[in-house]
Amino acid sequence: MINIQDLSFTYKDETKPALAEVSLTVPDGGFLGVIGPAGAGKTTLARAITGMIPHHYTGEFYGSVRVNGLDTVDTPIQDLSRQVGIVFQDVDSQIISPLVEDELLYGLENFGIPREEIPVRMAEALQKVGIADLRERPVMSLSGGQRQKVAIASVIALKPSILVLDEPTGELDPRSSRQVFSLMKELNEEQGITIVLIEQKIMLLCEFARQLAVLSEGRIVRSGETREVLTHADELLALGVNCPRVTTLSRILSARTGEEQPVCVNLEEAENMVRRMIP
Ligand SMILES: Nc1ncnc2c1ncn2[C@@H]1O[C@H](COP(=O)(O)OP(=O)(O)O)[C@@H](O)[C@H]1O
Numbered sequence: 001m002i003n004i005q006d007l008s009f010t011y012k013d014e015t016k017p018a019l020a021e022v023s024l025t026v027p028d029g030g031f032l033g034v035i036g037p038a039g040a041g042k043t044t045l046a047r048a049i050t051g052m053i054p055h056h057y058t059g060e061f062y063g064s065v066r067v068n069g070l071d072t073v074d075t076p077i078q079d080l081s082r083q084v085g086i087v088f089q090d091v092d093s094q095i096i097s098p099l100v101e102d103e104l105l106y107g108l109e110n111f112g113i114p115r116e117e118i119p120v121r122m123a124e125a126l127q128k129v130g131i132a133d134l135r136e137r138p139v140m141s142l143s144g145g146q147r148q149k150v151a152i153a154s155v156i157a158l159k160p161s162i163l164v165l166d167e168p169t170g171e172l173d174p175r176s177s178r179q180v181f182s183l184m185k186e187l188n189e190e191q192g193i194t195i196v197l198i199e200q201k202i203m204l205l206c207e208f209a210r211q212l213a214v215l216s217e218g219r220i221v222r223s224g225e226t227r228e229v230l231t232h233a234d235e236l237l238a239l240g241v242n243c244p245r246v247t248t249l250s251r252i253l254s255a256r257t258g259e260e261q262p263v264c265v266n267l268e269e270a271e272n273m274v275r276r277m278i279p
Protein backbone atom coordinates (compact mmCIF):
# COMPACT_ATOMS: atom_id res chain seq x y z
CA MET A 1 0.00 0.00 0.00
CA ILE A 2 1.13 3.52 -0.75
CA ASN A 3 0.04 6.21 1.63
CA ILE A 4 0.94 9.81 0.93
CA GLN A 5 -0.16 12.49 3.33
CA ASP A 6 0.12 16.22 2.71
CA LEU A 7 3.31 15.84 0.76
CA SER A 8 4.97 19.04 -0.36
CA PHE A 9 8.38 19.04 -1.97
CA THR A 10 10.53 21.85 -3.31
CA TYR A 11 13.78 20.91 -5.05
CA LYS A 12 16.91 22.48 -3.60
CA ASP A 13 17.52 25.96 -5.03
CA GLU A 14 13.97 26.18 -6.41
CA THR A 15 11.29 28.46 -5.07
CA LYS A 16 8.16 26.87 -6.44
CA PRO A 17 7.13 23.52 -4.92
CA ALA A 18 7.16 20.65 -7.43
CA LEU A 19 4.49 18.94 -5.30
CA ALA A 20 2.08 20.73 -2.99
CA GLU A 21 -0.16 19.15 -0.36
CA VAL A 22 -0.47 15.87 -2.17
CA SER A 23 -2.49 13.17 -0.41
CA LEU A 24 -3.05 9.86 -2.09
CA THR A 25 -3.65 6.25 -1.14
CA VAL A 26 -3.14 3.28 -3.40
CA PRO A 27 -4.36 0.04 -1.82
CA ASP A 28 -2.50 -3.27 -2.10
CA GLY A 29 -3.20 -4.63 -5.55
CA GLY A 30 -4.37 -1.22 -6.80
CA PHE A 31 -3.76 0.14 -10.28
CA LEU A 32 -3.30 3.90 -10.28
CA GLY A 33 -2.92 5.97 -13.41
CA VAL A 34 -1.33 9.41 -13.10
CA ILE A 35 -1.91 12.06 -15.73
CA GLY A 36 -1.15 15.74 -16.04
CA PRO A 37 0.59 18.19 -18.36
CA ALA A 38 4.39 18.49 -18.63
CA GLY A 39 5.90 19.96 -15.49
CA ALA A 40 2.90 19.00 -13.35
CA GLY A 41 5.05 16.98 -10.93
CA LYS A 42 4.43 13.42 -12.17
CA THR A 43 8.08 12.40 -12.17
CA THR A 44 8.55 14.07 -8.81
CA LEU A 45 5.68 11.98 -7.44
CA ALA A 46 7.33 8.83 -8.79
CA ARG A 47 10.61 9.82 -7.12
CA ALA A 48 8.80 10.43 -3.84
CA ILE A 49 7.11 7.01 -3.91
CA THR A 50 10.42 5.21 -4.53
CA GLY A 51 12.27 7.19 -1.87
CA MET A 52 14.64 8.82 -4.39
CA ILE A 53 13.09 11.90 -2.87
CA PRO A 54 14.40 12.73 -0.28
CA HIS A 55 17.34 10.28 -0.43
CA HIS A 56 18.81 11.24 -3.82
CA TYR A 57 17.15 14.59 -4.46
CA THR A 58 17.40 17.04 -1.65
CA GLY A 59 15.03 19.88 -0.97
CA GLU A 60 12.29 20.92 1.37
CA PHE A 61 10.14 17.95 2.26
CA TYR A 62 6.92 18.19 4.24
CA GLY A 63 4.32 15.52 4.95
CA SER A 64 4.81 11.78 4.76
CA VAL A 65 5.12 8.97 2.26
CA ARG A 66 4.69 5.38 3.40
CA VAL A 67 5.16 2.33 1.24
CA ASN A 68 4.02 -0.95 2.75
CA GLY A 69 4.11 0.78 6.10
CA LEU A 70 7.70 2.06 5.72
CA ASP A 71 8.24 5.78 6.04
CA THR A 72 10.43 6.75 3.08
CA VAL A 73 12.30 9.38 5.08
CA ASP A 74 13.42 6.93 7.77
CA THR A 75 13.96 3.88 5.58
CA PRO A 76 17.23 3.38 3.65
CA ILE A 77 16.69 3.43 -0.10
CA GLN A 78 18.12 -0.12 -0.37
CA ASP A 79 15.26 -1.38 1.79
CA LEU A 80 12.69 0.65 -0.12
CA SER A 81 13.93 -0.69 -3.44
CA ARG A 82 12.91 -4.18 -2.33
CA GLN A 83 9.34 -2.96 -2.03
CA VAL A 84 9.09 -0.58 -4.97
CA GLY A 85 10.51 -1.03 -8.44
CA ILE A 86 10.68 1.88 -10.84
CA VAL A 87 11.06 2.29 -14.57
CA PHE A 88 12.40 5.78 -15.21
CA GLN A 89 11.06 8.15 -17.82
CA ASP A 90 14.62 8.31 -19.18
CA VAL A 91 15.44 4.61 -19.39
CA ASP A 92 18.95 5.28 -20.65
CA SER A 93 19.86 6.71 -17.28
CA GLN A 94 18.61 3.48 -15.72
CA ILE A 95 20.45 0.91 -17.84
CA ILE A 96 24.06 0.50 -16.76
CA SER A 97 25.23 -2.77 -18.32
CA PRO A 98 26.53 -3.23 -21.86
CA LEU A 99 24.59 -6.47 -22.44
CA VAL A 100 20.88 -7.12 -21.92
CA GLU A 101 21.41 -10.21 -19.78
CA ASP A 102 24.01 -8.44 -17.65
CA GLU A 103 21.51 -5.71 -16.91
CA LEU A 104 19.07 -8.23 -15.47
CA LEU A 105 21.85 -10.16 -13.74
CA TYR A 106 23.14 -7.01 -12.05
CA GLY A 107 19.87 -6.33 -10.26
CA LEU A 108 19.29 -9.94 -9.29
CA GLU A 109 22.81 -10.32 -7.85
CA ASN A 110 22.46 -7.02 -6.04
CA PHE A 111 19.32 -8.31 -4.39
CA GLY A 112 21.11 -11.50 -3.34
CA ILE A 113 18.77 -13.76 -5.30
CA PRO A 114 20.01 -17.38 -4.96
CA ARG A 115 22.27 -18.48 -7.87
CA GLU A 116 20.00 -21.27 -9.03
CA GLU A 117 17.01 -18.97 -9.17
CA ILE A 118 18.69 -16.27 -11.28
CA PRO A 119 18.44 -17.93 -14.73
CA VAL A 120 14.78 -18.77 -14.08
CA ARG A 121 13.94 -15.20 -13.14
CA MET A 122 15.86 -13.81 -16.11
CA ALA A 123 14.19 -16.07 -18.63
CA GLU A 124 10.76 -15.42 -17.14
CA ALA A 125 11.12 -11.63 -17.13
CA LEU A 126 12.50 -11.45 -20.68
CA GLN A 127 9.78 -13.73 -21.95
CA LYS A 128 7.03 -11.77 -20.19
CA VAL A 129 8.16 -8.53 -21.82
CA GLY A 130 8.57 -10.28 -25.16
CA ILE A 131 12.31 -9.76 -25.62
CA ALA A 132 13.68 -13.27 -24.98
CA ASP A 133 15.49 -13.05 -28.33
CA LEU A 134 17.40 -9.92 -27.26
CA ARG A 135 19.01 -11.57 -24.25
CA GLU A 136 22.58 -11.63 -25.57
CA ARG A 137 22.42 -8.36 -27.48
CA PRO A 138 24.44 -5.23 -26.61
CA VAL A 139 22.08 -2.64 -25.17
CA MET A 140 23.60 -0.01 -27.48
CA SER A 141 22.41 -1.92 -30.54
CA LEU A 142 18.76 -1.78 -29.47
CA SER A 143 16.05 0.70 -30.43
CA GLY A 144 14.58 3.09 -27.84
CA GLY A 145 11.51 0.89 -27.51
CA GLN A 146 13.60 -2.24 -27.00
CA ARG A 147 15.67 -0.50 -24.32
CA GLN A 148 12.45 0.50 -22.60
CA LYS A 149 11.47 -3.16 -22.52
CA VAL A 150 14.88 -4.11 -21.11
CA ALA A 151 14.35 -1.63 -18.27
CA ILE A 152 10.90 -3.10 -17.59
CA ALA A 153 12.23 -6.68 -17.66
CA SER A 154 15.06 -5.78 -15.25
CA VAL A 155 12.59 -4.39 -12.77
CA ILE A 156 9.99 -7.15 -12.94
CA ALA A 157 12.73 -9.78 -12.53
CA LEU A 158 13.16 -8.40 -9.00
CA LYS A 159 9.47 -9.05 -8.22
CA PRO A 160 8.67 -5.87 -6.30
CA SER A 161 5.28 -5.64 -4.62
CA ILE A 162 4.83 -2.12 -6.02
CA LEU A 163 5.80 -1.07 -9.53
CA VAL A 164 6.07 2.57 -10.61
CA LEU A 165 6.40 3.31 -14.31
CA ASP A 166 7.12 6.84 -15.46
CA GLU A 167 5.85 7.22 -19.03
CA PRO A 168 7.07 3.73 -19.95
CA THR A 169 5.64 3.76 -23.46
CA GLY A 170 7.13 7.06 -24.63
CA GLU A 171 9.36 5.32 -27.16
CA LEU A 172 6.92 2.57 -28.05
CA ASP A 173 4.58 2.20 -31.03
CA PRO A 174 0.85 1.71 -30.30
CA ARG A 175 1.08 -2.07 -30.45
CA SER A 176 4.01 -2.29 -28.03
CA SER A 177 2.38 0.28 -25.76
CA ARG A 178 -0.69 -1.89 -25.48
CA GLN A 179 1.53 -4.90 -24.77
CA VAL A 180 3.17 -3.05 -21.88
CA PHE A 181 -0.22 -2.07 -20.45
CA SER A 182 -1.51 -5.62 -20.83
CA LEU A 183 1.58 -6.90 -19.05
CA MET A 184 0.95 -4.50 -16.17
CA LYS A 185 -2.64 -5.68 -15.99
CA GLU A 186 -1.45 -9.27 -15.88
CA LEU A 187 1.09 -8.55 -13.10
CA ASN A 188 -1.59 -6.65 -11.25
CA GLU A 189 -4.32 -9.24 -11.53
CA GLU A 190 -2.34 -12.46 -11.37
CA GLN A 191 0.44 -11.52 -8.95
CA GLY A 192 -1.32 -8.77 -7.03
CA ILE A 193 1.45 -6.26 -7.78
CA THR A 194 0.39 -2.68 -7.07
CA ILE A 195 0.88 -0.54 -10.19
CA VAL A 196 1.44 3.20 -10.47
CA LEU A 197 1.49 4.11 -14.13
CA ILE A 198 2.34 7.64 -15.23
CA GLU A 199 1.26 8.06 -18.80
CA GLN A 200 0.27 10.54 -21.47
CA LYS A 201 -1.61 7.96 -23.52
CA ILE A 202 -4.93 8.73 -21.91
CA MET A 203 -6.97 6.16 -23.80
CA LEU A 204 -4.82 3.28 -22.58
CA LEU A 205 -4.62 4.67 -19.08
CA CYS A 206 -8.38 4.95 -18.74
CA GLU A 207 -8.86 1.49 -20.08
CA PHE A 208 -6.43 -0.15 -17.66
CA ALA A 209 -6.19 1.94 -14.48
CA ARG A 210 -8.85 1.48 -11.82
CA GLN A 211 -7.92 4.70 -10.07
CA LEU A 212 -6.78 8.01 -11.62
CA ALA A 213 -4.96 10.99 -10.19
CA VAL A 214 -4.76 14.20 -12.20
CA LEU A 215 -1.81 16.44 -11.39
CA SER A 216 -1.52 20.09 -12.26
CA GLU A 217 1.13 22.47 -10.98
CA GLY A 218 2.15 20.06 -8.26
CA ARG A 219 -1.35 19.52 -6.93
CA ILE A 220 -3.77 16.67 -7.28
CA VAL A 221 -6.76 18.37 -8.82
CA ARG A 222 -8.82 15.22 -9.25
CA SER A 223 -8.46 11.68 -8.01
CA GLY A 224 -10.72 8.73 -7.60
CA GLU A 225 -12.17 5.88 -9.54
CA THR A 226 -11.29 6.23 -13.23
CA ARG A 227 -14.87 6.55 -14.42
CA GLU A 228 -15.67 9.17 -11.82
CA VAL A 229 -12.64 11.29 -12.75
CA LEU A 230 -13.64 11.13 -16.41
CA THR A 231 -17.04 12.64 -15.68
CA HIS A 232 -15.11 15.91 -15.14
CA ALA A 233 -13.97 16.05 -18.76
CA ASP A 234 -14.33 19.82 -19.13
CA GLU A 235 -12.17 20.44 -16.11
CA LEU A 236 -9.52 18.05 -17.40
CA LEU A 237 -9.51 19.68 -20.83
CA ALA A 238 -9.01 23.09 -19.24
CA LEU A 239 -5.87 21.68 -17.60
CA GLY A 240 -4.58 20.41 -20.92
CA VAL A 241 -5.48 16.79 -20.26
CA ASN A 242 -7.32 15.21 -23.13
CA CYS A 243 -10.11 12.76 -22.52
CA PRO A 244 -10.36 9.53 -24.47
CA ARG A 245 -12.47 9.82 -27.59
CA VAL A 246 -14.94 7.26 -26.27
CA THR A 247 -15.54 9.51 -23.25
CA THR A 248 -16.05 12.53 -25.50
CA LEU A 249 -18.47 10.48 -27.58
CA SER A 250 -20.63 9.64 -24.57
CA ARG A 251 -20.69 13.33 -23.61
CA ILE A 252 -21.65 14.48 -27.11
CA LEU A 253 -24.40 11.87 -27.31
CA SER A 254 -25.72 12.92 -23.89
CA ALA A 255 -25.93 16.52 -25.08
CA ARG A 256 -27.48 15.67 -28.45
CA THR A 257 -30.07 13.24 -27.17
CA GLY A 258 -30.86 15.16 -24.00
CA GLU A 259 -30.51 11.84 -22.21
CA GLU A 260 -27.62 11.32 -19.81
CA GLN A 261 -25.36 8.57 -21.16
CA PRO A 262 -23.00 6.79 -18.76
CA VAL A 263 -19.36 7.76 -19.28
CA CYS A 264 -17.58 5.23 -21.48
CA VAL A 265 -14.00 4.30 -20.65
CA ASN A 266 -13.30 1.79 -23.39
CA LEU A 267 -14.28 0.85 -26.90
CA GLU A 268 -16.55 -1.98 -25.83
CA GLU A 269 -18.65 0.31 -23.66
CA ALA A 270 -18.87 2.89 -26.45
CA GLU A 271 -19.98 0.21 -28.88
CA ASN A 272 -22.69 -0.97 -26.50
CA MET A 273 -23.86 2.59 -25.96
CA VAL A 274 -24.18 3.23 -29.69
CA ARG A 275 -25.93 -0.11 -30.24
CA ARG A 276 -28.50 0.75 -27.58
CA MET A 277 -29.26 4.02 -29.35
CA ILE A 278 -29.72 2.52 -32.81
CA PRO A 279 -33.21 1.13 -33.09
N1 LIG B 1 15.98 17.62 -10.44
C1 LIG B 1 15.25 18.74 -10.41
N2 LIG B 1 15.73 19.89 -9.87
C2 LIG B 1 14.99 21.02 -9.82
N3 LIG B 1 13.73 21.11 -10.29
C3 LIG B 1 13.19 20.01 -10.84
C4 LIG B 1 13.92 18.77 -10.93
N4 LIG B 1 13.11 17.87 -11.51
C5 LIG B 1 11.95 18.48 -11.78
N5 LIG B 1 11.99 19.77 -11.38
C6 LIG B 1 10.89 20.77 -11.48
O1 LIG B 1 9.77 20.26 -10.77
C7 LIG B 1 8.57 20.53 -11.49
C8 LIG B 1 7.84 19.22 -11.78
O2 LIG B 1 8.63 18.48 -12.69
P1 LIG B 1 8.35 16.96 -13.03
O3 LIG B 1 8.07 16.21 -11.79
O4 LIG B 1 9.48 16.48 -13.87
O5 LIG B 1 7.01 17.07 -13.90
P2 LIG B 1 6.38 16.08 -14.99
O6 LIG B 1 7.02 14.74 -14.82
O7 LIG B 1 4.92 16.07 -14.73
O8 LIG B 1 6.67 16.66 -16.34
C9 LIG B 1 8.97 21.31 -12.74
O9 LIG B 1 8.80 22.66 -12.48
C10 LIG B 1 10.43 20.95 -12.91
O10 LIG B 1 11.13 22.00 -13.52
Ligand SMILES: [Mg+2]
Nearest residue numbers: 042043044089
Ligand atom coordinates in the same frame (compact mmCIF):
# COMPACT_ATOMS: atom_id res chain seq x y z
MG1 LIG C 1 8.01 13.45 -16.10
